[in-house]
Amino acid sequence: MRIALDAMGTDDAPSSEVEGAVAAVEADVGVHVLLVGDRTAIAGALSRFPRRNRITVVHAPDRVMASDTPTSALRRPGSSINVGLSLQKAGDADAFVSAGSTGAVMAASVVLLRPLRGVDRPPVATVFPTDHGPTLVADVGANIECKPRQLVEFARLGAIYMQDLQGLESPRVGLLNVGTESEKGTEVLQAAYRLLAGSGLNFVGNVEGGDILRHACDVAVCDGFTGNILLKFYESVAAFVVRKLAPPGLRGNGLREEIQDRLRDLDYAEHGGAPLLGVNGVSVICHGRSSPRAIKAGIGVAARAVRSGMVAHMARDLAAARESQV
Amino acid sequence: MRIALDAMGTDDAPSSEVEGAVAAVEADVGVHVLLVGDRTAIAGALSRFPRRNRITVVHAPDRVMASDTPTSALRRPGSSINVGLSLQKAGDADAFVSAGSTGAVMAASVVLLRPLRGVDRPPVATVFPTDHGPTLVADVGANIECKPRQLVEFARLGAIYMQDLQGLESPRVGLLNVGTESEKGTEVLQAAYRLLAGSGLNFVGNVEGGDILRHACDVAVCDGFTGNILLKFYESVAAFVVRKLAPPGLRGNGLREEIQDRLRDLDYAEHGGAPLLGVNGVSVICHGRSSPRAIKAGIGVAARAVRSGMVAHMARDLAAARESQV
Numbered sequence: 197m198r199i200a201l202d203a204m205g206t207d208d209a210p211s212s213e214v215e216g217a218v219a220a221v222e223a224d225v226g227v228h229v230l231l232v233g234d235r236t237a238i239a240g241a242l243s244r245f246p247r248r249n250r251i252t253v254v255h256a257p258d259r260v261m262a263s264d265t266p267t268s269a270l271r272r273p274g275s276s277i278n279v280g281l282s283l284q285k286a287g288d289a290d291a292f293v294s295a296g297s298t299g300a301v302m303a304a305s306v307v308l309l310r311p312l313r314g315v316d317r318p319p320v321a322t323v324f325p326t327d328h329g330p331t332l333v334a335d336v337g338a339n340i341e342c343k344p345r346q347l348v349e350f351a352r353l354g355a356i357y358m359q360d361l362q363g364l365e366s367p368r369v370g371l372l373n374v375g376t377e378s379e380k381g382t383e384v385l386q387a388a389y390r391l392l393a394g395s396g397l398n399f400v401g402n403v404e405g406g407d408i409l410r411h412a413c414d415v416a417v418c419d420g421f422t423g424n425i426l427l428k429f430y431e432s433v434a435a436f437v438v439r440k441l442a443p444p445g446l447r448g449n450g451l452r453e454e455i456q457d458r459l460r461d462l463d464y465a466e467h468g469g470a471p472l473l474g475v476n477g478v479s480v481i482c483h484g485r486s487s488p489r490a491i492k493a494g495i496g497v498a499a500r501a502v503r504s505g506m507v508a509h510m511a512r513d514l515a516a517a518r519e520s521q522v
Numbered sequence: 523m524r525i526a527l528d529a530m531g532t533d534d535a536p537s538s539e540v541e542g543a544v545a546a547v548e549a550d551v552g553v554h555v556l557l558v559g560d561r562t563a564i565a566g567a568l569s570r571f572p573r574r575n576r577i578t579v580v581h582a583p584d585r586v587m588a589s590d591t592p593t594s595a596l597r598r599p600g601s602s603i604n605v606g607l608s609l610q611k612a613g614d615a616d617a618f619v620s621a622g623s624t625g626a627v628m629a630a631s632v633v634l635l636r637p638l639r640g641v642d643r644p645p646v647a648t649v650f651p652t653d654h655g656p657t658l659v660a661d662v663g664a665n666i667e668c669k670p671r672q673l674v675e676f677a678r679l680g681a682i683y684m685q686d687l688q689g690l691e692s693p694r695v696g697l698l699n700v701g702t703e704s705e706k707g708t709e710v711l712q713a714a715y716r717l718l719a720g721s722g723l724n725f726v727g728n729v730e731g732g733d734i735l736r737h738a739c740d741v742a743v744c745d746g747f748t749g750n751i752l753l754k755f756y757e758s759v760a761a762f763v764v765r766k767l768a769p770p771g772l773r774g775n776g777l778r779e780e781i782q783d784r785l786r787d788l789d790y791a792e793h794g795g796a797p798l799l800g801v802n803g804v805s806v807i808c809h810g811r812s813s814p815r816a817i818k819a820g821i822g823v824a825a826r827a828v829r830s831g832m833v834a835h836m837a838r839d840l841a842a843a844r845e846s847q848v
Contacts, residue, residue: 405754409762428731
């Protein structure tokens, strides 16, 4: 399969992207990476690697700048984001991966790939690693305010993601709330609770903030505001704990490194970034500070999504949900 | 000063409360604890302690049950919560501390102590310990949905709390949001941003989820929904990290205990529970699983609030804010 990778997304682009792409094709013989971006910069970064089978450079004359809004980014047809997504739209790539601006990737993915029928506004989902297995949180920032029906869409899409990419038979869906009783939270959440209870999903009810790391559900549904605050908080925890447990200059044989290594698992970037769910294609958004390892993981997520037929599965499921409501 | 302590609040009441009270009066010669609850049960727990100067038992014939709602709890005039708060209302105690149901303590505090003039709905605030100093988050659960004006009240009350209890001259106030730009977030947050910018507070703008543990502000303002999700998530982090870094059965000389000990600082319960801000009195809510150490810390917070004249300070500040708006 061909995966278009935005080579201009990370803070030290295209170096992380190129190294991540090389690692990804080495790890998976079925993957061919299209490196999309400035051809000269990419060639420079690639020159460090002698072997580069299944890597092709696709030139993009422009790039999305930090000062761009999602809307102004759309008006750069030659940007690596727009060129990369257009490859997928044209059938020349099976998936797109970018560590560029989340807003820009999201907007361009929705405009170019289009939402699946039955999806109002695609959510961005992220896996929170726990020691009992991953918990998918959706939405983590695409939709700041949500209607009850949208939260059910997030649940439906998230459940399929966990079925197809994590091999769960019947993912447990929880609604993130301030208490477990059905009447807790805002009116939107109360209505979402009722809809989820009748959705046919494996709805386990409301879950609280502390239930995510306890793995009380496989998919935690929330609006993008709550999810974004939680995700960014979570991202900061690993760094905090390392500072707390192993301050710089700690004596001892490698304890600091040992702790950092064990906590690497807390780093959601290592788990492959955040897929945009419910578009007619595969679009994976990685952290702007992604390491080569994180880029490789993002490509891995995209590859699993393609192989599992996730998008067709979502389309079928949404159609069935419409049927059952008629 | 006299601090009324609900002796029936924790999961193993009154044992934790009694032990915490004994420790608190030993640590602070200015503190006299009124243990409020079932006199027989309290006497039993107290019998383990030979010295108990400055501890008085006040009988309360009833208690709030787990099945009570905040409203039904109000209809138990003989409960330890209502008796304890009534002592403060009557001037027989200077503060109230409880590890009982947050909703019940909050409702009874508002009804019995009354909000200060200018406070719409008092928030519950909690200190998130960071390695650079504490960050106060308000609200963490009292008000699920908030108007812009309420968020400004939380900021004002939180800033005074940090002035009086942490000795900060001009606490930095941040608005918890999904980005730093003023136009980020919901309309409520955009309006709150504008109000905070003109409030006279030391407003540092929007802060993101990751900024709390980075200590980008001293007071992080949010609605009670967001704060509650975040607080419960935070509570679960320490346990998660211990499992991750030091699984049970880990070999090595005391590493697990060492890690637990260093992470104790992450436990917000150790920092004295959550004060209800903006009522005409001092009411501190501790976690239902509070250890004696956490109860002692809660009493310590109440004592500092009383000594600093926090409530009068808040009333003056609210009056001045009203003046400046006229």
